[in-house]
Amino acid sequence: MSVLELKGVTAGYGHAAAVRDLDLSVKAGEVVALLGPNGAGKTTVLRTAVGLLQPTSGEVRVFGRRLGRRVEKNARAGVVLVPDTRAIFHQLTVRENLSLARRRGDLDIDAVLDRLPRLAPLVNRRVGLLSGGEQQMLALAKALLARPRVLLVDELSLGLAPLAVQELLPIVRALADEAWTGVLLVEQHVDLALATADRAVVLHHGRTALSGTAAELRADREAVRKAYFGDHEEDELVLAEDGAPLHA
Amino acid sequence: MDQLVLFVTLGFAVGAVYAVIASSLVAVHAATGVLNFAQGSIALWGVWVAAELGATGTLILPIGSVQIADGPAPTTVAVAIGVASSALVALLTHLLVMRPLRSAPALSQVVASVGVMLLIVSLVPLRFDTTGAVAAPILPSGTIEVLGAQVAVADLIVLGLALTVAVLLAAYFRFTRWGTATRASAEDETALRLTGWSPDRLAALVWFTTGAATGLVAVVGSPSIGLDPISYTFYVLPGLAAALIARLRSVLVAAAAGLAIGVFQSLLMMMSTYDFWPVWAQAGFGETVPFLIVMVALFVFGRSIPERGGVQTLRMPPVRPPRTRPVYALVVVAATVAAILLTEGSWRFGVVTSIIMMLIALSLVVLTGYLGQISLAAMAFAGTGGFVLSRVTTEYGVPFPLSLVLPALAATVLGVIVGIPALRIRGAHLAVVTLAGALAIQTFVFGNPAFTPYEGNLIEDPTLFGLDLGVRSGTVLTTTSFALMVLVVVGTLTWATARLMRGRTGRSFLAIRSNERAAASVGIDVAGTKLLGFAFSAFLAGIGGCLIGYSRGQLSVESFTVFVGLTLLCTVYVAGITSLAGAVVAGLLAPLGVLATFLEGTLGVGHLYSLIAAIALVVTAVLNPVGITGSVRQASEHLIHRRTTRAQL
Numbered sequence: 001m002s003v004l005e006l007k008g009v010t011a012g013y014g015h016a017a018a019v020r021d022l023d024l025s026v027k028a029g030e031v032v033a034l035l036g037p038n039g040a041g042k043t044t045v046l047r048t049a050v051g052l053l054q055p056t057s058g059e060v061r062v063f064g065r066r067l068g069r070r071v072e073k074n075a076r077a078g079v080v081l082v083p084d085t086r087a088i089f090h091q092l093t094v095r096e097n098l099s100l101a102r103r104r105g106d107l108d109i110d111a112v113l114d115r116l117p118r119l120a121p122l123v124n125r126r127v128g129l130l131s132g133g134e135q136q137m138l139a140l141a142k143a144l145l146a147r148p149r150v151l152l153v154d155e156l157s158l159g160l161a162p163l164a165v166q167e168l169l170p171i172v173r174a175l176a177d178e179a180w181t182g183v184l185l186v187e188q189h190v191d192l193a194l195a196t197a198d199r200a201v202v203l204h205h206g207r208t209a210l211s212g213t214a215a216e217l218r219a220d221r222e223a224v225r226k227a228y229f230g231d232h233e234e235d236e237l238v239l240a241e242d243g244a245p246l247h248a
Numbered sequence: 249m250d251q252l253v254l255f256v257t258l259g260f261a262v263g264a265v266y267a268v269i270a271s272s273l274v275a276v277h278a279a280t281g282v283l284n285f286a287q288g289s290i291a292l293w294g295v296w297v298a299a300e301l302g303a304t305g306t307l308i309l310p311i312g313s314v315q316i317a318d319g320p321a322p323t324t325v326a327v328a329i330g331v332a333s334s335a336l337v338a339l340l341t342h343l344l345v346m347r348p349l350r351s352a353p354a355l356s357q358v359v360a361s362v363g364v365m366l367l368i369v370s371l372v373p374l375r376f377d378t379t380g381a382v383a384a385p386i387l388p389s390g391t392i393e394v395l396g397a398q399v400a401v402a403d404l405i406v407l408g409l410a411l412t413v414a415v416l417l418a419a420y421f422r423f424t425r426w427g428t429a430t431r432a433s434a435e436d437e438t439a440l441r442l443t444g445w446s447p448d449r450l451a452a453l454v455w456f457t458t459g460a461a462t463g464l465v466a467v468v469g470s471p472s473i474g475l476d477p478i479s480y481t482f483y484v485l486p487g488l489a490a491a492l493i494a495r496l497r498s499v500l501v502a503a504a505a506g507l508a509i510g511v512f513q514s515l516l517m518m519m520s521t522y523d524f525w526p527v528w529a530q531a532g533f534g535e536t537v538p539f540l541i542v543m544v545a546l547f548v549f550g551r552s553i554p555e556r557g558g559v560q561t562l563r564m565p566p567v568r569p570p571r572t573r574p575v576y577a578l579v580v581v582a583a584t585v586a587a588i589l590l591t592e593g594s595w596r597f598g599v600v601t602s603i604i605m606m607l608i609a610l611s612l613v614v615l616t617g618y619l620g621q622i623s624l625a626a627m628a629f630a631g632t633g634g635f636v637l638s639r640v641t642t643e644y645g646v647p648f649p650l651s652l653v654l655p656a657l658a659a660t661v662l663g664v665i666v667g668i669p670a671l672r673i674r675g676a677h678l679a680v681v682t683l684a685g686a687l688a689i690q691t692f693v694f695g696n697p698a699f700t701p702y703e704g705n706l707i708e709d710p711t712l713f714g715l716d717l718g719v720r721s722g723t724v725l726t727t728t729s730f731a732l733m734v735l736v737v738v739g740t741l742t743w744a745t746a747r748l749m750r751g752r753t754g755r756s757f758l759a760i761r762s763n764e765r766a767a768a769s770v771g772i773d774v775a776g777t778k779l780l781g782f783a784f785s786a787f788l789a790g791i792g793g794c795l796i797g798y799s800r801g802q803l804s805v806e807s808f809t810v811f812v813g814l815t816l817l818c819t820v821y822v823a824g825i826t827s828l829a830g831a832v833v834a835g836l837l838a839p840l841g842v843l844a845t846f847l848e849g850t851l852g853v854g855h856l857y858s859l860i861a862a863i864a865l866v867v868t869a870v871l872n873p874v875g876i877t878g879s880v881r882q883a884s885e886h887l888i889h890r891r892t893t894r895a896q897l
Contacts, residue, residue, distance in 0.1 A: 075444035087439035089432040096428050100443050148446065225685065 001063075001119050003028050003182035004049060004150045008058035012206075017056065018044040019206040025054045026150065026182040029036055029174060033197035033214065034186045036200075037228050041206035042186040043084065046152045047186065050074055050081040062150060076103065078149035084158050087138040092118065094138055097127055101142035117169060133164035145174065150217035151175060151183045157192065165189065171194045194218045202227035250396035255518040256393070256511050260403040263510020264410035265291065265480070269487030270506035271414040271499040272458035275731035277491070278421065279435045279447075279454035283676040285361040285683070287462060288484035289368035290338050293479060294463030295470045296376045297385070298330025302384040308375050319611035323386055333462040335370070336876040338459020342452055348870050354675035357822045358622055362679075362814055363865035369481050370858035377475040383470040396746055399639040406469040407507070413461040414503030421499065430454060437867070443734040482810075485687055488680045489538040501765040513537060539688035542681050546673045567618060567758060567826040570746040580832070581739060596726045598845030600734050600799060606793035606835025607738045609744055609820045610828065617826040618749060620639075621670050621778065622679040622762030624817060626808075628666075629786040631694055631808025632659040633793030638705035638803055647716065648670050648710035652737070658791035662689070663786020664779055671775050672765075686810045693703070694805040704805040719799050726799070734795055742787060743772050744835035746828060748784075757781060815839055818865035823876050833876055 002025040007239060012018040019041040026032045034042045039168040049060055051071045061068040062079055081087070088097050098109045119137050122130060127138060136156065153172060157165040157233040173196050175181045176192070187193035194200055194214045202210040202217075202224060210227035217224055269287050276284050279486070296634035300369045303316030307329060316325065336440050345360050347723050352360075372378065387402035404634040421427035440447050444769045466473075466480060475477075513534040519525050608630050615623050634657035640646040647653060655735075666685040709718030710733070719730045748754060756777045759767035768774050797803050805814075819837040825832030836842045839857065848854025 052442075070446075071438075072444050072446045075442055081442050083439075083442065085439070087436070087442045089435050090291065091435050092432060096432075098431055100432060100440075100445065103444065146869065166557055195695040239555065246475070 001028055002026065002061075003063055004013040005061040005064075006045070006049065006058065007059060007061065007100045009045075009055045009247065010057045011044055011053050011055040017206060019048065021058070021205075022203075022206070022208065024184075024201060024208075025093070026184050027150065028149075029176050029180040030092070030183050030199065031176045031183040031185055033193035034203065035188075035190060035193060035200055035202040035228075036203035036209070037223065039205075040203040042203055043154055046081055046083070046154050046186060046193055047064050047149070048220065049152055050079055052081075060169070072201060075146065078147065079152070079217065080146050080150070081150035082139050082145045082154060083145050084155040086135055088127055088135060088138050088142065093126055094130070095123040097138060097142060098123075098145060101145040109145065113143050115142050118167075132159050133161060136160055136164070137170060140171060144171070147179065148181050149177070151181050152186075153183065154186045155188060156185070157187060157189045165192060170194060183227070190224065204228070249463035251518065252515075253395045253399070255514045256400040256718035257397065257403055258517075259506075259514030260407040261469045261510075262467075262513070263484070263507040264403075264406045265466050265469055265473065265483050265520070266463075266486040266490060266506035266510045267503040268413050268462050268506070269483055270490035270494070270502035271417050272462050273484075273491040274494055274496055274502045275454050275458050279430045279451040280342070280346060281434065282348075282361065283488070284341075285484055285488075285679075285682065286341060286364040286368065287487060288481045289365045290334050290341070290459050291466035291483070292372060292461045292477075292480035293337050293368050294330040294334030295466050295475065296372055296378075296789035297333040297478075298326045298382060298467045299383045299470065299475055300376055300388075301326035301329055301538055301727055302440050303381070305344065305795045310366055310371055310375065320336045322382070322447070325538075326384075326619060327386060327464075327467050328626075330467040331460050334463025334466070335456050335460035338462075338726075339456045340453060340456035341459075343493075345866055345870060346455075347451070348450060352869075354679075355616065355622055355825075356621075358676050358679045358861075358870035359817065360866060362624070362705065363818060363862050363869060364825050365481060366811070366814055366858065366862035367866060369478060370862050372477045374855070375381055376477075380418065381475045385471050385477045386468055387471070393465060400472065403472055404560070405463060406472065410465045410507070410735035414467065414499050417458075417461070418499045419490065423673065426450060426453070426658075432791040446603035462482075466482055478811075482687060485542075485680075486538040486686050489541040489684065492542055492677070494681070506519075508536055509537065517739065519709075528696065534690060536688040536692065537692040539684035542684045546669055546677055546681060567761070570749050570754075570828045578744070581735070585732070588728060588735065593725050593840075594849055596731060597799070598840065598842045598849075600726050600731045601796075602835040602838060603731075603734050603738050604792050604835075605841050606831050607795070608789050608816060609823070609838065610742060610831040611785040611788035612817060612820045612834075613747060613751065613825055613828065613831045614749070614757070614788065615781050616820075618754065618757040618761065619781040619785075619828070620757075620780065621667070622675065622682070622783060623785070624679055624683040624814060625666055625689070626789050627687040627808045627810070627813030627816060628686040629659040629663050629789035630793030630796065631663050631785075631805075632689065633790030634797035634803050635694060635705055635793075636882050637797045638707050638795045638877040642659060642706050645708075648712055649711065649737075652794045659790025659793065660783045660787045663782045663789075667779055667782025670778050670782065683810070686813055690805065694808060705797075707797045707801055707803065709801070710798055713775070720803060725871055729752035729810060730798070734799070736814070737791065737795065741791060742828065742831075745784075745788070750830075753777075753780070811858075812839055815861050818861045822861075822864045822868045827881070829881075830876075 002005060004026040006024040010017050010020050015185045021125055022045065024045065033110050034045060036042050045054065051067055051069055051074045052068065068074055090176065102109060102193060119141055125243065127135060130138065156168055168194055172183055172185065176183050178198055185193060185197060194217055197214045200214050200217045201208055210223055261539055269291065272287055276282060297308060301321040302317060302323065303320055305315060305319055305321045307314040307316050343366050346357065349360055351358050387405050390401050392401060392667055400630060410499055421431055429445045430450045433450055437447045486509045491503040492510055493501045494502035516534045521735050549720040584603065590598060591599055606625055612623065615621050633655040636658045637651060640654050641651050666682055670683045671680065696866055709716065710755060711717060715729065717729050717733045719726055721727045756772045759772055760774055760777055764774050793808065796807055800807065816838055820830060820834040823837060825831035844854060844857050
């Protein structure tokens, strides 16, 4: 069953549409990687899926119901976004951040800290004093505490060392496998994203340029390259050693 | 020693109100980013509701009333309903006014909260019988002896209440999840929504709670402090001073500072009874204390006072450099001359007052509309001009028109002094400084018998080359020669201002309004230009004050109170604070101007003027931030655009 469904969604900013007529679905327990170059509309999809942005046409359905306009209500219903800005509060301590995310009947803070042991000794530290990796870990911990049924993750690897990313993505995978959370993962790090996801969708100029299982896309790098750059055959996608796409 | 203790404790009741207002201001700022100028007025409403219930058993509502008891209502009922009224007013202020303005520029938020403050202050004398009203005792009337002095138990209880409120508020923010979420909302509202919290609900809770707390301390303290239709409103200034000392962060520090200010003012009162205390410092010195504290606090802590994060800030209303169109100017001048010649009596006085107020409105357009510096002190500068005019004409015989220039220069000096804090602070904080400065000038200078004698400030009539330009002649209330003189002076200064705003200076003003750092990066002297703006604006207001002086023949402080200044700000904002046309319309709408004459003389509802102005301000701030002239311009541009498009098709 699809926990998240976008049907013919067009959304954007002012008169500029960043996403056009997009169909996308995520099933329970499935990780879908959303890939594409800068400006493809990946973040817009996530913002629309959580209710921060209203589609100009089409609809977003969560658990079969139309998504409400109130972001906080959507979050309480289990649609959780970890944005690229991390949505954490720098003036508060780690514990205070976590206590805000926890609601009645949710996981215990200590249970989450068991999964993220590097965060445990830092619980009483002000978040502004944490490193980028630790802050990202906290953002993920906040999301875990809310027991998401749909998890939307934007650029988890942004500004982080490869080791830190390798520590975080398995947690996302485990959430889908163990708690049957549907995950939509926006990631520039193509190799890592494809290694984590079940399926992948490549966006180009707000439209689906390519979709398939992660295994299919891993096997056909040429198709991914073309989808990234559309019809501009002269551009060449080079994957760096760590898998991140680079322009030649 | 016992006298010292006595005066320290005498400051407890007022200090407690300052403390609860200060801690409420910090809490509301944390929850919404708003500096609520109406916090004192919220207390004022509760105090009067409770007093009326205590006296007659009638619950007075903004519209209508309900008889709760046949005679005086029981004290507990009166206090409870008074407190609930304050809480409800605070909640409605949030829901109807401040929440729609959550992403608006600081100017809109400041004028909206000033509008609410004026609305309540205008409503109180209309709805309550404020003459001779006395608050019935609420707390035990006994005294206890402390260090040899008899201290009122009631004052100690009020003090205890204020401190309890502060401790509870601090505990709420520090130890509860809701309080933690409120602190988080100050940092990033969108992130808080994504975490599943509604910043609006948290804000509503804080508004309601602080409204109730402020109401409680003020109602319970009112028998000690006294009933007054205004004073509680201006308790917001010491409250703001204390909140700024606490850098808008700590509720407890704010409360302690508020209490200290109240006690300090009481000690100043004690000092004023001693022989060595100078005569000039005997009146109004206590009111200048908050101003000095605000100045120092903002200078010392200015950059570490938190700004609101996370909410996208809308831009100020658009400005267009004025175009000098001789035909339009001639039409306006001809219409004004016709209005002067065709009217007489109170109507001509209204026309002349409108012309003068247009000049003071222009000073606000230049400073706030063009330069982006929020000033609430325009009438104080005008008053300075008026009072200096009285001195230079009666004591030194300075002839016209030099008698206009010298007082205006005095106002200019004062403008620069009040403007100095603007070099470090901006937005709502600057509004606090200018309001505190205006109140300090009003009480310490205008209301000080050492500077302004009780017998009034007479002003010699102006003459030029033997021509009498005096305002009165026999039974004529306003002479044609005086009206035309006013028109020439105001017209010339308006033309000069338009020229100045079109040129390099005007562009520098707009650049600073838009982005100070970007302005500095292209070589604009930001500090110098800001001071120039304050100086020029104060000069215009000073000339306006002189003309008001000449039009009255004798000045009193009532012409230049902070309320007149705030009402003028309302009218300028309603008219359109970013255009010269806005100043013209503001002149027509201003106190004692053409509209006021119409309301008083034709409709007989002149007493509703302040209320109408305040309602118009709040509605404009929420629904139409570009003002009357701005919306007219937008509509005309829309029409022109449609016609052009059709013609092209």
